Amino acid sequence: MKISDSLLGEFDQETKTNRTVLERCPDEKFGWKPHLKSWDMSTLASHIAYLLSWGADILTKDAFDVAPEGADPYKEAALPSSKELLALFDKNAAIVRAALAAASDEHFRKDWSLLAGGKVLFTMPRIAALRSFVFNHTVHHRGQLTVYLRLNDIPVPCIYGPSADENMTF
Numbered sequence: 001m002k003i004s005d006s007l008l009g010e011f012d013q014e015t016k017t018n019r020t021v022l023e024r025c026p027d028e029k030f031g032w033k034p035h036l037k038s039w040d041m042s043t044l045a046s047h048i049a050y051l052l053s054w055g056a057d058i059l060t061k062d063a064f065d066v067a068p069e070g071a072d073p074y075k076e077a078a079l080p081s082s083k084e085l086l087a088l089f090d091k092n093a094a095i096v097r098a099a100l101a102a103a104s105d106e107h108f109r110k111d112w113s114l115l116a117g118g119k120v121l122f123t124m125p126r127i128a129a130l131r132s133f134v135f136n137h138t139v140h141h142r143g144q145l146t147v148y149l150r151l152n153d154i155p156v157p158c159i160y161g162p163s164a165d166e167n168m169t170f
Contacts, residue, residue: 002080002104002105003103003105003108003127004100004101004102004103004104004108007130008097008100010107010135011096011097011100011135012033012097013157014135014138014139015052015093016098017139017142017159018048018089018142018149018156019089019090019093020146020157021048021085021142021145021146021149021157021159022045022048022049022082022086022089023082023086024149024154024156024157025041025042025045025082025085025145025148025149025154025157026082026154027080027082029041029152029154030042030045030080030081031077032148032152033148034147034148034151040078041145041148042078042080042085043076044080044144044145045085045145046076046078046079046080046085046088047076047141048089048138048142048145049079049085049088049089049092050076050088050092051133051134051137051138051141052089052092052093052095052096052134052138053095053096053136054093054133054134054137055091055092055096055099055100055130056092056096056099058112058126058129058130058133058134059096059099059100059103059107059126059130060099061112062110062111062113063112063113063114063120064110064112064113064114064115064138064139065076065116065117065118066114066116067114067116067117068115068117068118069117069118084112085163091105092115096134098158100130101131105127107126108125108126108127108130109125109126109127110125110126111123111124111125111126112124112125112126112129125161142159146159
């Protein structure tokens, strides 16, 4: 089995679940945050939508510089509405899915680097970068976002099993 084939099912399932959680974020709660040190709901939800674009960078570029010399550093803008949030998420999901499906096993094994100001912060195989910085990273922030939902009495969807608000349907 090709690496991309083994990842596509997981990507599709996690993307579907991530979208379901993002759909629950109401515009009127976008400014809410559980603590002064926490991101507000819009920033956290937007980060999840932007994270998918990192997958495209990992799969289509040899490196990404978060603060390139002579250019503005990477920055994510908090999206102002659920409609814009879901549009960005869907757009990025389609781009990453296509890049994922097209990648060869050899491509997944090639190194990818994260840079800051032209200096290499780390290098790892694309497969490791994709799993840690896109798949796992997104799941981590989705977990945070479900806590935001719970604290705002917004029903938490089923993720890997029933939630206190919903049962799984088969």
